[in-house]
Amino acid sequence: MTSTASTASTADTGAATARALRRLAAVETRLFLRDPATAFFGLAFPVLLMGVLGSIPALRERSADLHGMSTLQLYAPIMAVFSVLTLAMNGLPPVLAGYRERGVLRRLSASPVRPVLVLGALLPLYLAVSVVSLLLVGAAxxxxxxxxxRQLPGFLLAFALTVAALFALGLLVAAVAPSAKAGNAIGAMxxxxxxxxxxxxxxxxxxPGLLSRIGDLTPSGAAVQxxxxxxxxxxxxxxxLVTLAVFALVAGAGAAKLFRWE
Structure with missing residues (x-):
């Protein structure tokens, strides 16, 4: 009987957690869509810029100086990374720091809904937006x-590491920012x-060569290349790949160590 009751209790807890996660995800989606700046730059801007650049015939022409690529082809991965970068720096820090500042995370910690579920709602949402933006950039x-x-497995690996590295960096900013304004400012910097x-x-x-080599050691430069x-x-x-993995691991570990729920 005790075992059966324990199993039923665990199942009820899991069902309640799943319902709470779905509700949080729905709320975060609505809030994201109501934030015109983040929604525009995270989703629409990369596609619009690809359309503007693509409408200029000279930018569609392949050049020997670009190793047979066109300028538009150079910007496709840049726009894919720009979307993730915007969400990581302009989305995660002010949202999470703002929740902490207003006591939302503290109140959640005293309820059946654990505050970690906020991350379980936010991160998949931002990942979905990043993937949709990538698909739209590719279609444009x-x-x-x-x-x-053309190297799809390598591309998917690089994109996954890009998301992991930049989101980990955004979470680290959210961990140390004392307020939403500070999170926004640090993210912008x-x-x-x-x-x-x-x-x-x-x-x-x-x-130039030196700037390019420095860029190889930054998450955004490594991601684009x-x-x-x-x-x-x-x-x-x-x-x-190593640069992206190191940023994902180091920034992620730092965020986990420094993050405060209140």
């Missing part, structure tokens, strides 16, 4: 003559240099 590129990634090394202003193919290589049919280079 395909419409303007940019082929789909990291966003712009990471955007620079990703090549959004000056594609990595045009950056790894995706670019696999998009062109090559295996990702070890230095880029």
């Amino acid at each position: 590129g395909l419409a303007f003559g940019v082929p789909l990634p 990291l966003l712009f240099p990471l955007m620079f090394f990703s090549g959004i202003w000056i594609p990595r193919a045009f950056t 790894a995706l670019q290589d696999t998009w062109n049919g090559h295996l990702p280079q070890g230095v880029h």
Whole structure:
């Protein structure tokens, strides 16, 4: 009887957790869609920029200076990384730090809904948005003559490590930020240099050797180069995969150690 009661109690707890997670996911989805800046830059902007660049014939032409690629083809992986970067730096830190600041996480800790479920709702949502943005960028590129990634297993590995590294960095910012405003400010301070090394202003193919080598050791630069290589049919280079893995592990461990629920 005791065993049966314990099993039933465990099943009830699991069902309640699943219901709470679904409700939190629905709430976080609505809140995300109501935040025009994050929704626009995380989902719509990469596709719109691909459309603008693709509408310029000169940017669709392949060039020997770009190793047979077009400028539009250079920007496809940059836009894929930009979406993840925006969600990681402009999404996670202010949201989680704001929940802590307002006491939301503390109140959840005193209820049957554990505060860790907030991460279980937020991270899959942001991952889904990143994947949708990637698919839209790929479709927009395909419409303007940019082929789909030719080294698909390597591409998927590089994209998974990109998400892990950048989201871990965003969680680390959320762990140390004392307030939503601080999380937003710190995230913005990291966003712009990471955007620079990703090549959004000056594609990595045009950056000097030293800046390119420095970029290889940043998560955004390593991510773009790894995706670019696999998009062109090559295996990702070890230095880029190692850089992403190190950032994912170190930043993730730091976030887990420093994160406070209240």
